[in-house]
Amino acid sequence: MKMDIKKKIDELTEIINYHNHKYYVEDDPEISDYEYDMLMKELIELEEKYPDYKKEDSPTQRVGGKALEKFNQVAHKVPMLSLSNAFSEGDLIDFDRRIKSVITENIEYVVEFKIDGLSVKLTYENGIFKLGATRGDGQVGEDVTLNLKTIKSIPIKLKENINVEVRGEVFIAKDKFEQLNAYQEEKGLSLFANPRNAAAGSLRQLDPKITAKRPLDIFVFNLEWIQGIEFKSHSESLEYLKSMGFKISPNYKVCKNIDEVIDYIKYWQDNRENLKFDIDGIVVKVNDLEQRRKLGSTAKSPRWAIAYKFPAERKKTKLLDIIVQVGRTGTLTPTAVLTPVKIAGSTVSRATLHNEDYIKQKDIKIGDMVIIQKAGDIIPEVVEVVFDERDGSEIEFNMPSKCPECGEKTVRIKGEAATKCSNISCPAQIRRGIIHFVSRDAMNIEGLGESIVTLLLKENLINDVADIYYIKKEDLIPLERMGEKSAQNLINSIEKSKNNDLSRLIFGLGIKYIGNKGAKILANHFKDIYELMNAKEEDLVKLEEFGSVMAQSVVQFFENEKNIKVIEKLKNAGVNLKSLKREDGSVVRIFDGMKIVLTGTLEKYKRNDVKEIIEKFGGKVTSSVSKSTTFVLAGREAGSKLDKANSLGVKVIDENTFDNLITLKTKEEVENYIK
Numbered sequence: 001m002k003m004d005i006k007k008k009i010d011e012l013t014e015i016i017n018y019h020n021h022k023y024y025v026e027d028d029p030e031i032s033d034y035e036y037d038m039l040m041k042e043l044i045e046l047e048e049k050y051p052d053y054k055k056e057d058s059p060t061q062r063v064g065g066k067a068l069e070k071f072n073q074v075a076h077k078v079p080m081l082s083l084s085n086a087f088s089e090g091d092l093i094d095f096d097r098r099i100k101s102v103i104t105e106n107i108e109y110v111v112e113f114k115i116d117g118l119s120v121k122l123t124y125e126n127g128i129f130k131l132g133a134t135r136g137d138g139q140v141g142e143d144v145t146l147n148l149k150t151i152k153s154i155p156i157k158l159k160e161n162i163n164v165e166v167r168g169e170v171f172i173a174k175d176k177f178e179q180l181n182a183y184q185e186e187k188g189l190s191l192f193a194n195p196r197n198a199a200a201g202s203l204r205q206l207d208p209k210i211t212a213k214r215p216l217d218i219f220v221f222n223l224e225w226i227q228g229i230e231f232k233s234h235s236e237s238l239e240y241l242k243s244m245g246f247k248i249s250p251n252y253k254v255c256k257n258i259d260e261v262i263d264y265i266k267y268w269q270d271n272r273e274n275l276k277f278d279i280d281g282i283v284v285k286v287n288d289l290e291q292r293r294k295l296g297s298t299a300k301s302p303r304w305a306i307a308y309k310f311p312a313e314r315k316k317t318k319l320l321d322i323i324v325q326v327g328r329t330g331t332l333t334p335t336a337v338l339t340p341v342k343i344a345g346s347t348v349s350r351a352t353l354h355n356e357d358y359i360k361q362k363d364i365k366i367g368d369m370v371i372i373q374k375a376g377d378i379i380p381e382v383v384e385v386v387f388d389e390r391d392g393s394e395i396e397f398n399m400p401s402k403c404p405e406c407g408e409k410t411v412r413i414k415g416e417a418a419t420k421c422s423n424i425s426c427p428a429q430i431r432r433g434i435i436h437f438v439s440r441d442a443m444n445i446e447g448l449g450e451s452i453v454t455l456l457l458k459e460n461l462i463n464d465v466a467d468i469y470y471i472k473k474e475d476l477i478p479l480e481r482m483g484e485k486s487a488q489n490l491i492n493s494i495e496k497s498k499n500n501d502l503s504r505l506i507f508g509l510g511i512k513y514i515g516n517k518g519a520k521i522l523a524n525h526f527k528d529i530y531e532l533m534n535a536k537e538e539d540l541v542k543l544e545e546f547g548s549v550m551a552q553s554v555v556q557f558f559e560n561e562k563n564i565k566v567i568e569k570l571k572n573a574g575v576n577l578k579s580l581k582r583e584d585g586s587v588v589r590i591f592d593g594m595k596i597v598l599t600g601t602l603e604k605y606k607r608n609d610v611k612e613i614i615e616k617f618g619g620k621v622t623s624s625v626s627k628s629t630t631f632v633l634a635g636r637e638a639g640s641k642l643d644k645a646n647s648l649g650v651k652v653i654d655e656n657t658f659d660n661l662i663t664l665k666t667k668e669e670v671e672n673y674i675k
C-alpha cells in the first residue's frame with residue numbers, strides 16, 4: 001500500500017513536470033488547464049498526507065519552467081515568483097486572517113486584474129530600456145529584450161533618467177487574437193490554442209521580426225526595484241510608474257478591507273466579458289510596502305498576495321450528439337456537439353467530455369440539457385446534466401467498440417481512463433503522427449504542412465513517416481496546387497532533413513511522454529537509435545529527469561515491430577540515425593551546450609564561418625560575456641568583452657587555439673584543452 005502511494009507520487013511528479021515543460025518551455029500544452037489542475041490537486045493532497053514521499057523536484061515547490069538555451073539567460077536580481085491561488089470567498093477570508101495574524105495595524109488591499117499572459121521583467125538604466133526577461137524558473141529567465149522592443153506600449157525611454165526594474169504581463173487582446181488565428185489559418189500555419197499561448201509563443205521567437213508582426217501588448221503591475229526613491233505603498237508606486245510612461249494595470253483599486261475586495265471581485269466576475277482582454281482572476285495585494293516586507297515570501301509565492309481565480313463561466317445548452325475523435329496516440333476522445341451558445345466571449349458548439357469514465361460518472365446522455373463551462377483555457381467542457389429537464393427521449397452513449405476512423409477494435413487498458421484504437425496503422429493516428437514528425441521542432445520539413453500530408457495520404461503516396469523519404473518529384477507535380485517549383489522545394493527540404501540530429505528524429509517518432517527535452521537527453525546519451533532500441537527500462541530510469549513512466553514508454557515503443565520496420569525504412573533512405581555528438585565521422589558535437597563569445601577582429605576566419613562551425617558542433621554564439629560563457633574567442637583589438645572575460649575569469653583563446661580545438665574528437669577533450 002505505502003509503496004503504491006510512493007509510486008503514485010513519483011509518477012504524478014514526473015507527469016506534471018513533463019506537462020510543465022510542454023506549457024512553460026515549449027508553449028505547446030498537451031492537456032487542458034482543467035486536467036493539469038486536477039493532476040496538481042491530486043499531488044498536493046498526497047504530499048500533504050505523506051510528506052515523506054514528497055520528491056525534491058516536486059512541481060508543487062517550484063515556479064514555472066526552465067529558461068530555453070536558445071536565449072541568453074538572465075539571473076533575476078529579485079526572484080520572479082508565482083502566486084498562490086484562491087478559488088472561493090472562504091479562501092479570501094482565510095488569506096485576510098493569515099495577514100492579520102502577522103500585521104496588527106490597519107491593512108489596505110490593492111486589487112488588480114489578473115491578466116492571462118506571460119510575465120516579464122523590464123530593466124531601465126538612466127531611463128533607457130536596457131534588458132527584458134521572461135520569468136523562466138523564477139531565478140533564471142530568458143533575455144527577450146529585442147522582442148520586447150517591438151511592443152509599442154513598452155517605453156524605450158522614460159520621462160526621467162531613472163534606474164528601475166518593473167514587472168508586467170505581456171498579452172494579446174481578444175480581438176487581436178481572433179485576427180491572428182484567422183491570419184494563421186489563411187496562411188496554413190498552426191493555430192494558437194488560446195491568447196496566453198499565442199503571447200508566449202510570439203515573445204519567445206528567435207527572430208524579432210516575427211514578434212514585431214504579433215499584436216502584443218503589456219500591463220505593468222509591479223515596481224520591483226528603484227534607485228534612490230522610497231515609496232510607502234504599492235498604489236503610490238503604480239501611479240509613479242504611470243507618470244514615467246508605463247502602461248499600468250487598468251482599473252486597479254485600493255480597498256479598505258476584505259469585503260470591498262470581494263465586492264470588486266464580484267463586479268468583475270460579472271462584467272469581464274466587456275473587457276478587451278482576457279482576465280482569469282483578480283490579484284489581491286497588501287498595499288503597504290513595509291507590511292509586505294514583514295510578511296515575506298515562500299519559495300514559490302509572496303505571502304502578501306493571492307490570485308483569486310474566477311470560476312469558469314457556465315451556460316446551459318443542448319447536447320445534440322457525441323462524436324469520437326482519434327488522436328496521435330490512438331486515444332479516442334468523446335466530444336459533445338452542442339446547440340451553439342455564447343460563453344466567455346466566444347461561440348461554443350463543441351465541448352470535451354474527456355473520456356468514458358467522465359461520461360458515466362456524470363451520467364451524460366445524448367439529447368440532455370447540459371451545463372457547459374469555459375475557463376481560462378479555450379477548451380470548453382460539459383460539467384453536468386440538468387436532470388430536471390429529461391423527458392425520457394435521451395440516449396445513452398457507449399464508447400464505440402470499433403475505431404471511428406479505421407473500424408478496428410478499440411481497447412481500454414486496465415487502470416487507465418483512455419480508450420484506444422488497437423490498430424497501429426490507424427489512418428487517424430498515422431495522419432496526426434506524420435504531421436507531428438514533419439513539424440518544426442521535429443524533422444522540420446518546410447513546405448510539408450497539414451494539408452499536403454493529408455493529400456499525400458489520400459493519394460497513397462505515403463503510409464508512414466518513412467515513406468516521406470521515398471517520394472519522387474514526379475509524384476508531386478501532378479498534385480493539386482503543386483507545380484514544378486514547389487515540388488522541387490519540397491524534395492529539397494525533405495533531403496535536407498535527412499541530416500538532422502538524432503534528437504529531432506526521436507522527438508518526431510512521437511513516443512508518448514518523450515517531448516523535445518526528453519528526446520535531447522536520449523540523443524545525448526545513446527550513440528545511435530539502435531543503442532536506444534536495445535536500452536532496458538533500468539538503463540533509462542538512470543537518465544536525468546527520466547522516471548518509470550517515460551522509460552516504459554520508450555521500451556514499449558521499440559517493442560512494436562511496426563516501429564522497427566519504419567526505422568529500417570528510414571535507414572535505407574539515408575536518414576541519419578546517429579547522435580552527432582559521438583559520431584566518428586565529420587560532425588562531432590564537441591561544443592555541445594557551450595556558450596561562446598566572439599570579439600575583436602578575426603584574421604583567419606570570417607565571423608559567420610566561425611559561428612557556423614560552432615553551431616554545427618553544438619555550441620552557441622552569444623553576444624555578451626557572463627559567468628556562464630564557456631570561452632571567448634578573441635581576435636585583434638578586442639575591447640570591453642575581453643576585459644569583462646578577464647574580470648570574470650572566463651577562458652580566452654585565440655584563433656590558433658581554436659584551430660586546434662576543432663580537431664578534437666569529444667567534448668571532454670575540448671573541456672580539458674581549455675581548462
Ligand SMILES: NC(=O)c1ccc[n+]([C@@H]2O[C@H](COP(=O)([O-])OP(=O)(O)OC[C@H]3O[C@@H](n4cnc5c(N)ncnc54)[C@H](O)[C@@H]3O)[C@@H](O)[C@H]2O)c1
Nearest residue numbers: 019023029031032033036082083112113114115119221283
Ligand atoms: N495545460 C497545461 O499543461 C499547464 C501546465 C502548466 C501550467 N498550466 C496553467 O498555469 C497555471 C499556473 O501558472 P503560473 O505559475 O504562471 O501561475 P498563475 O498564472 O496562476 O499566477 C501567477 C502569474 O500571474 C501573473 N499576473 C497577471 N496579472 C498580475 C497582477 N496584476 N499582479 C501579479 N501577477 C499577475 C503573473 O505573471 C504571475 O506570474 C496552472 O494553474 C494551470 O492552469 C497549465
Ligand SMILES: [Zn+2]
Nearest residue numbers: 403406421426
Ligand atoms: Zn483506428
